[in-house]
Amino acid sequence: xxxxxELEARLTAIHAENRFRRRLVVDGPAAAEVTVGGQRLLSFxxxxxxxxxxxxxxxxxxxxxCDEFGVGAGASHLITGHTRAxxxxxxxxxxxxxxxxxxxxxxxxxxxxxxxxxxxxxxxLVVEDRLNHASLIDAGLLTRARLxxxxxxxxxxxxxxxxxxxxxxxxxxxxxxxxxxxVAPVAALASVCRRQDAALVVDDAHGFGVLGDTGAGTLEHAxxxxxxxxxxxxxxxxxxxTFGAFIAADAVVIETLIQRARTYIYTTAPPPAIAAATxxxxxxxxxxxxxxxxxxxxxxxxxxxxxxxxxxxFDSVTPIQPIxxxxxxxxxxxxxxxxxxxxxxxxxxxxxxxAGSARLRVTFSAAHDAGHxxxxxxxxxxxxxxxxxxxxxx
Ligand SMILES: *Cc1c(COP(=O)(O)O)cnc(C)c1O
Numbered sequence: 302x303x304x305x306x307e308l309e310a311r312l313t314a315i316h317a318e319n320r321f322r323r324r325l326v327v328d329g330p331a332a333a334e335v336t337v338g339g340q341r342l343l344s345f346x347x348x349x350x351x352x353x354x355x356x357x358x359x360x361x362x363x364x365x366x367c368d369e370f371g372v373g374a375g376a377s378h379l380i381t382g383h384t385r386a387x388x389x390x391x392x393x394x395x396x397x398x399x400x401x402x403x404x405x406x407x408x409x410x411x412x413x414x415x416x417x418x419x420x421x422x423x424x425x426l427v428v429e430d431r432l433n434h435a436s437l438i439d440a441g442l443l444t445r446a447r448l449x450x451x452x453x454x455x456x457x458x459x460x461x462x463x464x465x466x467x468x469x470x471x472x473x474x475x476x477x478x479x480x481x482x483x484v485a486p487v488a489a490l491a492s493v494c495r496r497q498d499a500a501l502v503v504d505d506a507h508g509f510g511v512l513g514d515t516g517a518g519t520l521e522h523a524x525x526x527x528x529x530x531x532x533x534x535x536x537x538x539x540x541x542x543t544f545g546a547f548i549a550a551d552a553v554v555i556e557t558l559i560q561r562a563r564t565y566i567y568t569t570a571p572p573p574a575i576a577a578a579t580x581x582x583x584x585x586x587x588x589x590x591x592x593x594x595x596x597x598x599x600x601x602x603x604x605x606x607x608x609x610x611x612x613x614x615f616d617s618v619t620p621i622q623p624i625x626x627x628x629x630x631x632x633x634x635x636x637x638x639x640x641x642x643x644x645x646x647x648x649x650x651x652x653x654x655x656a657g658s659a660r661l662r663v664t665f666s667a668a669h670d671a672g673h674x675x676x677x678x679x680x681x682x683x684x685x686x687x688x689x690x691x692x693x694x695x
Contacts, residue, residue: 319629330355352668353542362581366574374570382570400527400549409536409546413440415562424468470499476519477507482617510540592667606678632659
């Protein structure tokens with residue numbers, strides 16, 4: 302078979318499994334309502350949890366950043382790409398999450414690759430939750446260390462995997478699991494690491510900006526200081542509404558990343574205007590704590606209503622509120638029926654989630670109001686969404 306025929310056959314197979322993915326073309330900014338192909342849709346799928354992606358203070362800071370620094374950084378951080386705006390943001394992020402230092406990355410994906418490969422060598426061991434985000438799995442695979450996975454949330458299993466190893470050990474976990482919305486047992490994992498002389502990396506893409514008393518994330522929520530052996534990865538493209546990521550950790554970890562991490566060294570620094578916009582987003586986050594309160598109120602309102610409809614929810618207190626469907630085809634049909642009613646809610650299917658656990662992934666934002674949540678509940682009632690306990694594990 303020629304290459305192209307073979308690739309086409311694979312695409313056909315993806316189709317047959319109801320796993321074919323299509324991109325939407327969206328007009329206009331991230332918001333509660335978006336325009337897709339001329340149709341206005343109420344969106345429950347963005348990660349813009351605090352509604353900052355199009356906040357006037359954030360967009361103004363972005364424009365101001367362009368006026369001061371231009372668009373491109375022009376070089377990597379280690380050459381001339383590390384501007385005053387990047388440097389100031391690193392200091393602010395470290396202070397905000399209560400870590401000794403922070404280091405900016407272009408994306409969360411790259412930050413995860415960086416931390417695993419900078420901390421581990423060939424004879425070491427990386428241990429990961431089975432439901433970790435793809436970027437953490439890839440980070441584990443990219444190191445030449447051995448990768449082992451433990452059942453979701455099972456700290457005892459994580460501890461057993463670390464026992465008797467030779468070399469260093471590292472546990473990597475999502476703080477908030479991106480497809481389930483539940484919070485990792487980070488306090489228990491941190492104490493396993495302390496006992497086992499291992500390190501813990503918490504990927505807080507979905508907790509940073511939302512959880513904890515000040516919004517510093519899952520580690521604040523669990524009262525875990527960011528000190529060795531605990532390392533945090535936070536992303537800026539979700540709750541902060543901008544782009545990029547950071548690692549927060551002890552100075553020696555940050556310095557190790559600067560010296561060793563290939564996804565830090567061999568890439569162009571993110572645009573300085575992004576750093577300026579993120580600085581403004583962080584200020585809005587601190588100035589307007591009502592935004593975090595609002596999104597969590599939506600979560601409560603939704604869960605109360607969804608329980609009355611007997612919808613199979615996940616054990617989640619976060620803005621990620623999936624509804625279990627089970628069968629991929631059924632999840633796609635429900636997503637389509639909701640779309641026809643003016644709601645944008647994606648069907649998440651394997652291989653993103655385990656086989657037989659396709660789901661509608663609903664996310665809430667401070668950009669929504671209570672009326673949006675009620676309209677969603679009405680729509681879910683009208684499409685005959687799955688009912689708890691009715692099976693669906695197909
Ligand atoms: C989104 C996400 C990432 C990747 O972050 P980007 O900055 O978008 O590359 C990493 N981990 C988790 C858990 C995520 O949800």
